[in-house]
Amino acid sequence: MRIKLSHSKIRILLGVLLLFIFLKSAKGQQIDSLQNDIQSYFDRALQYQNKNEITLALEALDKAAELAQQKEDIKAWIDSYHKMALLYLKVDNEKSSVFFSDRAKGMLEEVAYPYGDAMQKYLEAIRLFNEGKNYLAIFSLEEARQLNNDRNFFNNILLTEGNIYLKLEKFEDASKNFNSLVINTDLKEKDYLATRAHLGLAKLHYTTENFEQSAIDGEKALKLAVANGFQNEMLEANHQLSQTYERLRKYDQALGSTRNLMLIQDSIFTVEKAKIDAKTADKIQIENMGDEIKRQDERIEDLSESANRSEITAILTSAFLTIISLLAVSLYRNNQIKLKTNDLLQTKNNELQAARDAAVSAMEAKTNFLSTVSHELRTPLYAVTGLTHLLLEENPNDSQKEHLKALKFSGDYLLNFINDILQINKIDAKKLEPLNIEFNLKKVLKEVIDSLQQSAKANKTKIILEYDEEIPGHLMSDPLKLSQVFMNLVGNALKFTKNGEVKVIARLLKKEEEDVTLYFEVADNGIGISKEQQENIFEGFEQGSVQINREYGGTGLGLTIVKSLLGLFDSKIRLESELGEGSSFFFELKLKSKDSVIDDIPFEITERDYNFKGLHLMIVEDNKINQVITKKMLTKKEITSDIASNGTEAIELAKNNEYDAILMDIHMPGISGEEATIEIRKFDKTTPIIALTAISLDDSLESFYAAGCNDVVTKPFKPEVFYQKIGENIFDKKVTNTA
Template sequence: MLLHVSFLKAQEVKNYSVEKIDEHLHRAYRLKHNARYDEALQKTQEALKIADVLEVDEKVAACYNIVASINLEKEKYDHSLEYSFKAENIQKNIRDFEGLIITLTHKGLAEAKKENFQTALQYLQEAKTIAKRYNINRLMSRINISLGIVYLGKNNLIKAEENLKSALPVKDPLEDNYLRGKTMLLLARINENNEDYAQAKEHALEANNIAKAFNFPLISIDTYKLLSEISEKTEAYQDAVSYLKKYHTLEDSILSSERLASELSALAETDAEIKDRMIGELENENADFGQTVKTAKLTSILSSALLIIISLLTISLYRNNQIKIKTNQLLVKKNNELQLAKDKAEKAMNTKAQFLSTVSHELRTPLYAVTGLTHLLLEDNPSKHQEEHLKSLKFSGEYLLAFINDILQINKIEAKKLNVKKDDFSLHKILNDVISSLNATAKENNNKIHLVFDEKIPPFVIGDSLKLSQIFINLVGNALKFTENGDVWIIVDVIGKDDKTIDLSFKVKDNGIGISKEMQHKIFESFAQGSVQINRKYGGTGLGLTIVRSLLELLDSEIKLSSELGKGSTFGFDITFNKSDKVKDAEDILLIDKKDNFLEGLHVLLVEDNKINQVITKKMIEKKGMTCDIASDGYKAIDLAMEQAYDIILMDIHMPGISGLQTTQEIRKFNTKVPIVALTAISLDENTDDFYKAGCDDIITKPFKPEVFYKKISKNIVASLQNA
């Protein structure tokens, strides 16, 4: 029996050749490009059969790659990855680096379609490294096109276009014309997104010509759809309708239900063929083992038993495969429904966040006029009657500003726009600054703020000082609001430490009105203040404690409350900081002269496009004896900065024409010494790190308090003098 099998196999080897495998593989690629997937899979199966007989592992892996590519185009990404992994195992074992590059591009595209962009880029970077190491230049076009597809999926149009253009002219041993057509189509999509409709149409027509010449129907379908969209956007409605008709006609012929069923059946048959191949390998191994058995009868029994088991396994695999196909179809349907619901929810959330951010941002400009003019009028010795009205106006403006700031902060937290920063800072100084900023508020209700600070705390720790300041400003401000003729304590204790970290306990305690047990679980909700009566009496937005809770969650901590009506409240939390080797802050070296005439004689360039803001800010500058030039846009600011020497430049960020950040970058090209302070109403999408990267030395947020305005100017002037 074994002699008979060996004879048959020898006959097969005689009739087959590697050239025959290549012929089938090239034919399979052409059929795939023509969207004739069932025929392509049939040719791949024929090639795989020959590769098995000849035992050519390189060609077996090449067959797996074609099946992976077809599954990729049929949007069966998990199946594509499954066959890619099979090919990869063979290629790494036999060091087939050219085949491995193709496999890695398939894996990268499959992961990108599943929106695992980081994993996709890792696979493609690995492919590029192999190509460069082994000088496989003829596959670089395929790698760059794949990178372009991934970046397009990430909506990074610049990098997508850069990679696609670097792939030209397309050179690929297997799919040069197909990839060239696909590249033109992708470039057309990028041009459309950039609203360069003329270039988009040119690339789309070139893609269509390639698709027609070589019969690439799927590229033609996408091209007609894109040309219809471009024609509609350029108001060529007759062309749009014509292209749309061609799109539907071709789509109906290619994506008909009968054809889809045939392709699905072909994919299932290929899976079964691959599994049969694995079973065949088991049979061969068993046959080899049987040759070592001396007793022919035992060999026959074992072979029969193995065949029965394999038959049962085959039946089981077939049934499981059918169940898997049905389950996958159901899961795809449910996933699509869930994705649609998720997209709608995210769109609604983004719309809300953007609306609130825009409203908050736009309100700051008129608020700046209100608070600025009020400050100037209060300094012009108004009558007692006028002073009362102006103070009321000032209070209303500051209250509205606090409300806007709270809304913007909540918006940033919900949109996950806040990141935790790790810097060296003096905890003692941060708390003293909070107390200094709230002393005026404390005096209004005849309160006193006390700091109880553990001496074992080091001079500096590493953490997010800004968020910690915001937490204490909200907690202490809250305590002062609900306390009259009383005391507020900030208590900091060490509760644990090791060589690298220190655990601190923070408490903000007051002897104010307290909070009832029933209301304690509600006050951390947005716009909640315990009761309507409390809201009417004490005012406020009801967002402070919500912000505190959210900021502490970012710092891996949580707020704790202990309170009793009439006996005050205690808010506490614990934070672990990294220890710092720093012993002295650079700001301690800055000896800012606090005399009234310190700023006198300074020459300031104010860059501001809003006329009202120009008037107010200029008066505030001149109030301290400084002189001021005004630039209404970035271009004029650059000219003035080149012509004259200024002690400091105050730069509005949002301006028509050229933004404040671009203006700063241009000035920094010829002047790196002059301090530049950004004036901005920071919105949801802005990142303060971008300001410093552009060359700004500091930031003043509009509408600003006069004392903050003058302090920031003084600080940056002294810093520039010391760095001179």
């Protein structure tokens, strides 16, 4: 049966449809607006808090909590309560801080939110510190650090940790933390963190009776505090300077600091302001308590509706108890049998526990052994690869050139092997965690493909990128580890494919607000993998067969690394392959997108040729052979250099000379490269410092940057990478500073 609609009815239906679309769009815009407002209130509260404007900070956070509740954004709601708890701790209101912290804790039981869990641990650490339980506080801070790697959160942990170390008189550790914050690049609290760091250093030097340095840091803290309106920090700085100048017998300056202290106290701590702050704090807490009571009343009302069912429940309960009493004797007998069984199980559990402990100890021993061996091999390998490079550039005859190329190939192979072992070792030891930074996926994939084009040409194979342009241009994840995944997958495909093609596929599966699900695939038409070999292909040192290993080479660790790295992202690698037909490796990843960021920088980055002539560098290296090799590599580019054999010499040379850059070895006897960098940064904050290190299992790139290094090059390195890093950190930095 056909239904006829008049023109008027059609117009009405179209009107309703358009209204529905408009309302849905308006709702989406309203939610986005609320989210932006929440963040703006958080940012405003942080500014007010650092300026000791407690009333304004509390009002901003209360507004943020109200908007989060309105939007039903439980994570933002948790964040607002955590920030209130921190603010109440700042004004020594422990009771109110615990109230908001407990409310956030209750909400965290309903949602998976690592940042919220980290903040809970951070609040716990501050309370433990306030109670004098310093070691427990450090333990809680470490737990918080493991749960989240947000830059601002990490810097605040460093600051709190530094204050705890100062209290424990661990001055070296405290100094390291404070110095790393003096030159911090925090996007939210750069000046505030630097001010607190200078105050920490001023107190540290005062305690260790280095009064001159204490005065320097105190004045720097005061200057930053005055420039930014940090009232509490102005107070602390003047108080510290007053004490310090008195110990230096500079009584006029001590008197000036005391007068400033009294003036600031009078302006900040007025009775009227204290009343307003207290009134606002009490009002906000009472309102929140009222909301909580209201929610509990609603819950009780819901429960009361089931009261009529209680009589039936009582009758059923009576019958049930009768049955239970009849079964009691039987259960008692069964319980006696269970007790005997439990004793036997306990014995077996103890045996299993002992066996597990032995296995864990063996695994730790293996991990430490492999880490030590792989690290120690890098130093002689640096000599092998470096000397080979130098000899190849000295116009050897044809027969020598063949031998040198073979030596270079062997050195590169051994280096890749060592890197693979160290990578697996770090993952097994749980010392590798994914970052969460902004990146462009298409740029990452193109860079991987470009770096492997030489291998593709050697096998007469094409690499094809099929990229879904619907994928957001700005994603949040760990681009370095994703590059390693694709380097291994594409490199593996090229190794087993000749006169063919390798496809790299990236597709958008789903996008809901900022949550993005992507599909990746690396497919080839190479030799393929049999069904039997597929079962073990992701295990370490597996390549299918001995014949394949001999013909194609390699360690068989590439796919193991891929599997382990994807495990860090809660993803699994899958495989489809037919012998003689080719192979396809595919997986899915869940990421966050940053749609609001405008991509105004093209991602095609061209390599630059730098003119190094006339540069003067310092080489900090304790190994004599490495000194000679590095100096010769610099001389090839007409770069002059001085050599420091240890950290102490490096500090003295940096004080008495000007260098265009410093090449800093990290592992040295006596003062390490990190410690030397921290000392140099006290009087020289501009000279680029590039860490040259054979990274071991316990090394952290984060700690190198925190110490003041501008970049890191791992030894042994490729010469082109070495020169590129020098050029980037000297010339590109100058261009940036000029601009």
